[in-house]
Amino acid sequence: GNSVTQMEGPVTLSEEAFLTINCTYTATGYPSLFWYVQYPGEGLQLLLKATKADDKGSNKGFEATYRKETTSFHLEKGSVQVSDSAVYFCALSFSTLGRLYFGRGTQLTVWP
């Protein structure tokens, strides 16, 4: 079946620290991969995506590279800010189905 596994949280960092949130997937085929972010009290919003192997998605200083050989899509940011505190969800999708499979989410807290 299709599934997404994220590193357990919560993750607590100081401002300007380096961030990595691990994500691996299991899929029958070649999905598109996504990172969604949920700020406190809000719905999820798309952070970045990659649609094929070796693609790199990037937005707001965050990056993730689609690695088919390791079935991974790890999220990274070189210098986090307090405003990055949120829950981050890794997800996969097959466009023919038009639906997303989400990981469990990773809570990130950044302290000043």
Add this chain to the structure above:
Amino acid sequence: NAGVTQTPKFQVLKTGQSMTLQCAQDMNHNSMYWYRQDPGMGLRLIYYSASEGTTDKGEVPNGYNVSRLNKREFSLRLESAAPSQTSVYFCASEDFHTNTGELFFGEGSRLTVL
């Protein structure tokens, strides 16, 4: 821009009561979804509607019904609420024909069943 609007934002029910969560989107999207979010479980798909006039079960449909009233609106009904349905419910929409995989989410509806 309103995007995806859900009502109500908060609701408390007693076991056995019924209620309907309303969702409307103004982006002319074809596909709409209902998810529930529980601590440590991520988001799980309850029902979805790929286009007006069609609905399909997701991962956790038991205890729920849906109606795709028109292209804009997709409602979720709990006929006889149970404490296990205490959760945060999210509606989402997608322009399926562009195949971007980007869902647009509402702000959520927090439901407590006593």
